[in-house]
Amino acid sequence: MSPRRSSRLTNAKSAIKKNSKKAKSKKAEPEVVRLLPLSSWKVHMGNDAPLLLKAGVNIYVAPKGEETSEDDGNDWWKARIKSLGKDKSGKVWITVYWYYCQEHLDDREWLPFPLSKKLRQHMKSMGGNEMVLSNHEDTIGIDTVKDICKIWTFNDRDINVRRNIGLKDFFWRFNLNISARKVVVDNLSLHCVCQKVYDPEADLQIYCSGCDAWWHFKCLKKPTPVDPFKSLEDQALCVPVIRGQDNELDFADWQIAGTGELVKKIQTWGDVFPEGWKDELGEDFMKICLPLAENAYVCPECREVM
Numbered sequence: 001m002s003p004r005r006s007s008r009l010t011n012a013k014s015a016i017k018k019n020s021k022k023a024k025s026k027k028a029e030p031e032v033v034r035l036l037p038l039s040s041w042k043v044h045m046g047n048d049a050p051l052l053l054k055a056g057v058n059i060y061v062a063p064k065g066e067e068t069s070e071d072d073g074n075d076w077w078k079a080r081i082k083s084l085g086k087d088k089s090g091k092v093w094i095t096v097y098w099y100y101c102q103e104h105l106d107d108r109e110w111l112p113f114p115l116s117k118k119l120r121q122h123m124k125s126m127g128g129n130e131m132v133l134s135n136h137e138d139t140i141g142i143d144t145v146k147d148i149c150k151i152w153t154f155n156d157r158d159i160n161v162r163r164n165i166g167l168k169d170f171f172w173r174f175n176l177n178i179s180a181r182k183v184v185v186d187n188l189s190l191h192c193v194c195q196k197v198y199d200p201e202a203d204l205q206i207y208c209s210g211c212d213a214w215w216h217f218k219c220l221k222k223p224t225p226v227d228p229f230k231s232l233e234d235q236a237l238c239v240p241v242i243r244g245q246d247n248e249l250d251f252a253d254w255q256i257a258g259t260g261e262l263v264k265k266i267q268t269w270g271d272v273f274p275e276g277w278k279d280e281l282g283e284d285f286m287k288i289c290l291p292l293a294e295n296a297y298v299c300p301e302c303r304e305v306m
Protein backbone atom coordinates (compact mmCIF):
# COMPACT_ATOMS: atom_id res chain seq x y z
CA MET A 1 0.00 0.00 0.00
CA SER A 2 1.53 3.30 -1.01
CA PRO A 3 1.85 6.09 1.54
CA ARG A 4 -0.28 8.28 -0.66
CA ARG A 5 -3.22 5.96 -0.39
CA SER A 6 -2.75 5.61 3.35
CA SER A 7 -2.80 9.34 3.77
CA ARG A 8 -6.00 9.48 1.76
CA LEU A 9 -7.50 6.96 4.12
CA THR A 10 -6.42 8.87 7.22
CA ASN A 11 -7.86 12.10 5.93
CA ALA A 12 -10.94 10.38 4.70
CA LYS A 13 -11.52 8.89 8.12
CA SER A 14 -11.36 12.22 9.83
CA ALA A 15 -13.52 13.71 7.10
CA ILE A 16 -16.29 11.22 7.40
CA LYS A 17 -16.25 11.24 11.17
CA LYS A 18 -16.59 14.99 11.24
CA ASN A 19 -19.19 14.93 8.52
CA SER A 20 -21.24 12.22 10.14
CA LYS A 21 -21.14 13.93 13.49
CA LYS A 22 -22.16 17.20 11.96
CA ALA A 23 -24.96 15.61 10.02
CA LYS A 24 -26.29 13.66 12.97
CA SER A 25 -26.31 16.57 15.38
CA LYS A 26 -27.85 18.84 12.74
CA LYS A 27 -30.49 16.31 11.77
CA ALA A 28 -31.92 16.55 15.28
CA GLU A 29 -32.50 20.25 14.83
CA PRO A 30 -35.84 21.16 13.30
CA GLU A 31 -34.54 23.71 10.76
CA VAL A 32 -32.47 21.05 8.97
CA VAL A 33 -35.31 18.58 8.94
CA ARG A 34 -37.45 21.17 7.23
CA LEU A 35 -35.28 21.79 4.20
CA LEU A 36 -36.78 23.56 1.25
CA PRO A 37 -35.84 21.35 -1.73
CA LEU A 38 -33.57 22.88 -4.38
CA SER A 39 -33.16 21.37 -7.84
CA SER A 40 -29.65 22.80 -8.20
CA TRP A 41 -27.27 25.28 -6.62
CA LYS A 42 -24.29 27.24 -7.89
CA VAL A 43 -21.20 27.53 -5.71
CA HIS A 44 -18.60 30.18 -6.47
CA MET A 45 -15.05 29.10 -5.72
CA GLY A 46 -12.54 31.91 -6.22
CA ASN A 47 -12.28 33.19 -9.76
CA ASP A 48 -13.17 29.92 -11.48
CA ALA A 49 -16.51 29.28 -13.13
CA PRO A 50 -19.16 28.41 -10.52
CA LEU A 51 -19.82 24.75 -9.72
CA LEU A 52 -23.29 23.59 -10.62
CA LEU A 53 -24.45 21.16 -7.97
CA LYS A 54 -27.47 18.93 -8.56
CA ALA A 55 -28.61 15.35 -7.98
CA GLY A 56 -26.27 12.79 -9.54
CA VAL A 57 -23.21 15.07 -9.58
CA ASN A 58 -20.07 13.68 -7.90
CA ILE A 59 -18.21 15.98 -5.53
CA TYR A 60 -15.05 16.20 -3.47
CA VAL A 61 -15.80 16.81 0.17
CA ALA A 62 -13.49 18.04 2.93
CA PRO A 63 -14.46 19.49 6.28
CA LYS A 64 -13.98 23.24 6.53
CA GLY A 65 -10.43 24.16 7.45
CA GLU A 66 -9.05 20.74 6.55
CA GLU A 67 -5.70 21.27 4.86
CA THR A 68 -4.83 19.02 1.95
CA SER A 69 -1.40 18.65 0.46
CA GLU A 70 -2.42 17.30 -2.92
CA ASP A 71 -4.56 18.92 -5.51
CA ASP A 72 -5.55 15.81 -7.47
CA GLY A 73 -8.26 14.97 -4.99
CA ASN A 74 -6.79 11.78 -3.57
CA ASP A 75 -7.03 13.19 -0.07
CA TRP A 76 -10.61 14.28 -0.30
CA TRP A 77 -13.76 12.36 0.30
CA LYS A 78 -15.92 11.58 -2.68
CA ALA A 79 -19.68 11.54 -2.73
CA ARG A 80 -22.63 11.58 -5.10
CA ILE A 81 -25.32 14.19 -4.57
CA LYS A 82 -28.74 12.76 -3.76
CA SER A 83 -30.57 16.03 -3.10
CA LEU A 84 -30.12 19.65 -2.07
CA GLY A 85 -32.09 21.84 0.28
CA LYS A 86 -32.10 25.20 2.02
CA ASP A 87 -32.82 25.70 5.71
CA LYS A 88 -34.76 28.58 7.29
CA SER A 89 -31.63 30.65 7.72
CA GLY A 90 -30.80 30.29 4.01
CA LYS A 91 -27.96 27.84 4.45
CA VAL A 92 -27.74 25.16 1.75
CA TRP A 93 -27.35 21.50 2.73
CA ILE A 94 -26.57 18.55 0.52
CA THR A 95 -27.61 14.97 1.09
CA VAL A 96 -24.98 12.65 -0.38
CA TYR A 97 -24.16 9.01 -0.86
CA TRP A 98 -20.55 8.27 0.06
CA TYR A 99 -18.11 6.45 -2.16
CA TYR A 100 -15.91 3.93 -0.36
CA CYS A 101 -12.47 2.88 -1.55
CA GLN A 102 -10.88 -0.52 -1.22
CA GLU A 103 -9.20 0.14 2.11
CA HIS A 104 -12.51 0.96 3.74
CA LEU A 105 -13.92 -2.42 2.78
CA ASP A 106 -11.13 -4.20 4.60
CA ASP A 107 -11.33 -2.13 7.73
CA ARG A 108 -13.70 -2.98 10.57
CA GLU A 109 -13.64 0.59 11.75
CA TRP A 110 -15.43 1.69 8.60
CA LEU A 111 -18.16 -0.88 8.30
CA PRO A 112 -20.81 -1.74 10.90
CA PHE A 113 -20.40 -5.40 9.88
CA PRO A 114 -17.48 -6.96 8.06
CA LEU A 115 -17.89 -8.16 4.51
CA SER A 116 -18.00 -11.93 4.16
CA LYS A 117 -14.65 -13.58 3.55
CA LYS A 118 -15.67 -14.38 0.00
CA LEU A 119 -16.69 -10.79 -0.76
CA ARG A 120 -13.48 -9.45 0.77
CA GLN A 121 -11.58 -11.76 -1.53
CA HIS A 122 -13.55 -10.56 -4.55
CA MET A 123 -13.01 -6.90 -3.69
CA LYS A 124 -9.25 -7.39 -3.71
CA SER A 125 -9.68 -7.20 -7.49
CA MET A 126 -10.72 -3.55 -7.35
CA GLY A 127 -8.58 -1.14 -9.35
CA GLY A 128 -6.33 1.36 -7.55
CA ASN A 129 -8.67 4.28 -8.26
CA GLU A 130 -11.86 2.27 -8.12
CA MET A 131 -14.59 2.99 -5.61
CA VAL A 132 -17.90 1.46 -4.66
CA LEU A 133 -20.99 3.65 -4.42
CA SER A 134 -22.60 3.10 -1.04
CA ASN A 135 -26.11 3.71 0.22
CA HIS A 136 -24.57 5.38 3.30
CA GLU A 137 -25.97 8.88 3.22
CA ASP A 138 -25.27 12.03 5.16
CA THR A 139 -26.46 15.60 5.02
CA ILE A 140 -23.52 17.96 4.86
CA GLY A 141 -23.07 21.71 4.69
CA ILE A 142 -22.41 23.26 1.29
CA ASP A 143 -19.17 24.75 2.68
CA THR A 144 -17.59 21.28 2.80
CA VAL A 145 -17.78 20.91 -1.01
CA LYS A 146 -14.33 21.35 -2.57
CA ASP A 147 -14.98 20.70 -6.22
CA ILE A 148 -16.82 18.60 -8.77
CA CYS A 149 -15.24 15.19 -9.09
CA LYS A 150 -15.20 13.02 -12.23
CA ILE A 151 -16.04 9.46 -11.29
CA TRP A 152 -16.73 7.31 -14.32
CA THR A 153 -19.32 4.57 -14.29
CA PHE A 154 -17.91 1.31 -15.57
CA ASN A 155 -20.06 -1.61 -16.65
CA ASP A 156 -17.53 -4.42 -16.80
CA ARG A 157 -19.88 -6.78 -18.69
CA ASP A 158 -20.04 -4.38 -21.60
CA ILE A 159 -17.59 -3.97 -24.47
CA ASN A 160 -19.10 -0.69 -25.65
CA VAL A 161 -17.49 1.61 -23.14
CA ARG A 162 -17.94 5.12 -24.45
CA ARG A 163 -14.81 6.45 -22.86
CA ASN A 164 -11.48 5.00 -21.88
CA ILE A 165 -10.79 4.89 -18.18
CA GLY A 166 -7.25 6.01 -17.47
CA LEU A 167 -4.96 4.94 -14.68
CA LYS A 168 -5.58 8.24 -12.87
CA ASP A 169 -9.35 8.27 -13.38
CA PHE A 170 -11.72 7.47 -10.56
CA PHE A 171 -14.40 4.95 -11.48
CA TRP A 172 -17.03 2.73 -9.89
CA ARG A 173 -18.93 -0.37 -10.99
CA PHE A 174 -20.37 -1.97 -7.80
CA ASN A 175 -22.71 -0.81 -5.04
CA LEU A 176 -22.05 -1.16 -1.34
CA ASN A 177 -25.29 -1.95 0.43
CA ILE A 178 -25.20 -1.26 4.16
CA SER A 179 -28.30 -2.47 6.00
CA ALA A 180 -29.20 -2.94 9.65
CA ARG A 181 -27.91 -6.49 9.66
CA LYS A 182 -25.20 -6.82 7.05
CA VAL A 183 -22.98 -5.17 4.48
CA VAL A 184 -22.92 -6.62 0.99
CA VAL A 185 -21.63 -5.65 -2.44
CA ASP A 186 -24.48 -5.56 -4.94
CA ASN A 187 -24.41 -6.27 -8.67
CA LEU A 188 -21.03 -7.94 -8.47
CA SER A 189 -20.00 -9.35 -11.85
CA LEU A 190 -18.01 -12.56 -11.96
CA HIS A 191 -16.25 -13.61 -15.13
CA CYS A 192 -14.59 -16.58 -16.77
CA VAL A 193 -14.54 -20.26 -15.80
CA CYS A 194 -12.80 -19.18 -12.58
CA GLN A 195 -15.73 -16.86 -11.66
CA LYS A 196 -13.67 -13.94 -10.44
CA VAL A 197 -14.11 -10.18 -10.36
CA TYR A 198 -12.15 -8.53 -13.18
CA ASP A 199 -8.99 -6.94 -11.82
CA PRO A 200 -7.98 -4.24 -14.34
CA GLU A 201 -4.44 -4.14 -12.99
CA ALA A 202 -3.69 -7.86 -12.88
CA ASP A 203 -5.99 -9.68 -15.33
CA LEU A 204 -5.69 -9.90 -19.09
CA GLN A 205 -9.02 -10.92 -20.62
CA ILE A 206 -10.43 -11.66 -24.07
CA TYR A 207 -14.04 -11.07 -25.10
CA CYS A 208 -16.23 -13.67 -26.80
CA SER A 209 -18.96 -12.11 -28.95
CA GLY A 210 -20.63 -15.53 -29.27
CA CYS A 211 -21.70 -15.68 -25.64
CA ASP A 212 -21.03 -12.04 -24.66
CA ALA A 213 -18.53 -12.99 -21.96
CA TRP A 214 -14.98 -12.24 -20.85
CA TRP A 215 -12.29 -14.88 -20.29
CA HIS A 216 -8.80 -14.82 -18.81
CA PHE A 217 -6.14 -15.77 -21.33
CA LYS A 218 -4.52 -17.84 -18.61
CA CYS A 219 -7.72 -19.86 -18.07
CA LEU A 220 -8.09 -20.80 -21.76
CA LYS A 221 -6.73 -23.83 -23.60
CA LYS A 222 -3.60 -23.26 -25.68
CA PRO A 223 -4.54 -21.39 -28.89
CA THR A 224 -3.87 -22.68 -32.39
CA PRO A 225 -1.99 -20.55 -34.95
CA VAL A 226 -4.07 -19.28 -37.87
CA ASP A 227 -3.01 -19.10 -41.54
CA PRO A 228 -0.78 -16.11 -42.33
CA PHE A 229 -2.60 -12.88 -43.20
CA LYS A 230 -2.39 -11.33 -46.66
CA SER A 231 -1.91 -7.86 -45.20
CA LEU A 232 -1.62 -5.99 -41.92
CA GLU A 233 -5.10 -4.61 -42.56
CA ASP A 234 -6.49 -8.14 -42.83
CA GLN A 235 -4.79 -9.00 -39.57
CA ALA A 236 -6.22 -5.91 -37.87
CA LEU A 237 -9.73 -7.01 -38.89
CA CYS A 238 -9.22 -10.27 -36.94
CA VAL A 239 -7.97 -8.74 -33.70
CA PRO A 240 -10.00 -9.85 -30.67
CA VAL A 241 -11.31 -7.43 -28.02
CA ILE A 242 -9.16 -7.52 -24.90
CA ARG A 243 -8.78 -5.61 -21.65
CA GLY A 244 -6.62 -5.45 -18.56
CA GLN A 245 -2.95 -6.12 -18.24
CA ASP A 246 -0.52 -8.76 -17.22
CA ASN A 247 2.74 -7.80 -15.62
CA GLU A 248 4.62 -7.91 -18.88
CA LEU A 249 2.77 -4.96 -20.35
CA ASP A 250 3.03 -1.27 -19.75
CA PHE A 251 -0.17 0.57 -19.18
CA ALA A 252 -2.07 1.28 -22.38
CA ASP A 253 -4.80 3.91 -22.47
CA TRP A 254 -7.52 1.37 -23.27
CA GLN A 255 -6.37 -0.96 -20.55
CA ILE A 256 -9.14 -0.76 -17.95
CA ALA A 257 -12.18 -0.50 -20.24
CA GLY A 258 -10.77 -2.59 -23.09
CA THR A 259 -10.31 -2.34 -26.85
CA GLY A 260 -14.02 -2.67 -27.75
CA GLU A 261 -14.25 0.81 -29.25
CA LEU A 262 -11.02 0.44 -31.24
CA VAL A 263 -12.01 -2.95 -32.64
CA LYS A 264 -15.40 -1.53 -33.58
CA LYS A 265 -13.64 1.29 -35.40
CA ILE A 266 -11.56 -1.23 -37.41
CA GLN A 267 -14.75 -3.08 -38.39
CA THR A 268 -16.28 0.14 -39.73
CA TRP A 269 -13.21 0.66 -41.94
CA GLY A 270 -13.81 -2.70 -43.61
CA ASP A 271 -11.68 -2.97 -46.76
CA VAL A 272 -10.78 0.70 -46.94
CA PHE A 273 -8.46 1.66 -44.11
CA PRO A 274 -7.81 5.41 -43.74
CA GLU A 275 -4.34 6.78 -44.16
CA GLY A 276 -2.58 6.85 -40.79
CA TRP A 277 -4.78 4.09 -39.37
CA LYS A 278 -1.88 2.67 -37.36
CA ASP A 279 -1.42 5.97 -35.57
CA GLU A 280 -5.13 6.16 -34.95
CA LEU A 281 -5.07 2.78 -33.20
CA GLY A 282 -1.95 3.70 -31.28
CA GLU A 283 1.43 2.16 -30.71
CA ASP A 284 0.28 -0.02 -27.81
CA PHE A 285 -2.56 -1.46 -29.83
CA MET A 286 -0.25 -2.30 -32.74
CA LYS A 287 2.32 -3.87 -30.42
CA ILE A 288 0.04 -5.76 -28.03
CA CYS A 289 -3.24 -6.44 -29.84
CA LEU A 290 -2.22 -7.07 -33.44
CA PRO A 291 -0.14 -10.21 -32.70
CA LEU A 292 -3.15 -11.70 -30.87
CA ALA A 293 -4.87 -12.17 -34.25
CA GLU A 294 -2.25 -14.76 -35.17
CA ASN A 295 -3.73 -17.23 -32.69
CA ALA A 296 -7.22 -18.69 -32.44
CA TYR A 297 -8.58 -19.03 -28.92
CA VAL A 298 -11.67 -21.18 -28.46
CA CYS A 299 -14.38 -20.00 -26.07
CA PRO A 300 -14.92 -22.57 -23.29
CA GLU A 301 -18.63 -21.74 -23.18
CA CYS A 302 -19.88 -21.46 -26.80
CA ARG A 303 -16.86 -22.95 -28.63
CA GLU A 304 -16.66 -19.91 -30.92
CA VAL A 305 -13.21 -18.78 -32.06
CA MET A 306 -12.19 -15.52 -30.41
Ligand SMILES: [Zn+2]
Pocket residue numbers: 191192193194195215216219
Ligand atom coordinates in the same frame (compact mmCIF):
# COMPACT_ATOMS: atom_id res chain seq x y z
ZN1 LIG B 1 -10.36 -17.10 -15.34
Ligand SMILES: [Zn+2]
Pocket residue numbers: 208209210211212213299300301302303304
Ligand atom coordinates in the same frame (compact mmCIF):
# COMPACT_ATOMS: atom_id res chain seq x y z
ZN1 LIG C 1 -18.35 -17.75 -26.10
